Amino acid sequence: MSLDGVKKSGKTTVYxxxxxxxxxxxxxMAPVHAKMADRVGKETLQEIYKxxxxxxxxx
Numbered sequence: 001m002s003l004d005g006v007k008k009s010g011k012t013t014v015y016x017x018x019x020x021x022x023x024x025x026x027x028x029m030a031p032v033h034a035k036m037a038d039r040v041g042k043e044t045l046q047e048i049y050k051x052x053x054x055x056x057x058x059x
Contacts, residue, residue, distance in 0.1 A: 023059075030056040 006012050017025070033056060037045055049055060 026054070026056075027059050030059055 001009075003014070007014055033045055
């Protein structure tokens with residue numbers, strides 16, 4: 001089922017965070033990314049950042 005289908009079903013509330021909430025989450029997760037880089041792979045994180053346009057240095 002698509003997200004639109006989930007919304008239309010009326011059975012689930014879909015919460016969309018505000019811009020400020022998204023930024024707070026990014027700030028909270030950046031240290032986790034750094035801590036887990038050796039485990040996940042620094043290259044993998046860089047690929048994800050590139051694909052999503054996320055730059056943790058701009059927080």
